[in-house]
Amino acid sequence: MTDVFVPFFVDEIPEALRPDGLYVCIPYATAVHLCACGCGNEVVTPLTPVDWRLTFDGRVSLSPSIGNWSFACRSHYWITDERVHWSSGWDDERIERNRARDRQAKAQHFADAAEASESSHRKKLPWWRLRRTKD
Template sequence: MRIELKHVEHMPSRLDPGILYVSLEFGTAQHLCACGCGSKVRTPLGTAEWQLQETPRGPTLSPSIGNWQKPCRSHYWILQGEVRWAEDWSEAKVAAGRARDHGRLEEHMAGEAGKRRGGFWHRLLRLFGFSN
């Protein structure tokens, strides 16, 4: 199965199979599950979430998509517009993956907060003794 990229501002209410809809403005991607079950799959885009790469052969979305909460439990990669199936994960592996992703997101958010604290206004306030 091939996946084509379509840039949109807002996600359409009806999705077509084989299309990865991407809203850069809202930092999200959405498509219908590659197994054909009809489930909508939403993937937030960002440094600590999914990354989108546009290639001449098609979109790459990483990491893999694991639909563990859906009845189909599909697990696949979208690599240069091609769906590549991956192995099913045990519940323990799913829990470990979620914990890893949560930790990665927390680390990213802590880094972003640190950048804001180190910004111009924070340094100015610190200079005048208003912040530590």
Template sequence: MMRHKRLDHRFVEHIPERLEPGILYVSMEYATSAHSCCCGCGEEVVAPFTPTDWKMTFDGETVSLRPSIGNWTLKCRSHYVIDRGKVIKAGPWSDEQVEAERRRDRAAKAHFYGQTPQVGLPAGPARLQEKPSFWRHLWTRIFGRL
């Protein structure tokens, strides 16, 4: 059961050290969001905005995040969608589903950031040496190499 059925958004430059429950902190400066887990366990949940991670939509009044938030590394293993500020509980995933999604996510990141061809797609011609994209630069500054 979700303790928080709604998240009010707060646009900030920096995510605060202490997250207030029921608030979705959004930093456009750092292209990320953070909130206290909606199940009420108090764990911090971070959702970075990148072409291979989450997308944030602001409609002038509310914020939505896609895809769902799956807290598979937390003890609570909560899973929910944030849609126009509402928290909608999503079904649990098996360990096999979580691992399959992790593999898909790693392949999508590797493909997007030019590390290796995505599984199931032809390799194609070698890339010309080009300046790294903004997202690749941001990714390597935050997380290092894939």
């Protein structure tokens, strides 16, 4: 079990991870660490507007919390200022509700992104109008 994480800013996630290492990979917008309970499972947290947000103000924080429901340990904790703050276990219903909300947020995010890129295409002038001149 670890109560403190040490951040490593890396270009690629190394093969062997330190049990107290929080590996932040900017090129892949992903952070990876080993479950804080010590079970050895790798926790991958994609950094996107609908997944996790990483803040660095000299110390690293991840939000929202890390809920390892798919691991046998089912550990749940926050990493704030590189420290582990344990959260009480969530019951199955709350986990399912949270997953559903997460799926919905993702679907909305990608729908918004698709719409935004479509409308920006629509606003674009056809290429041939760029060259139209009056003689």
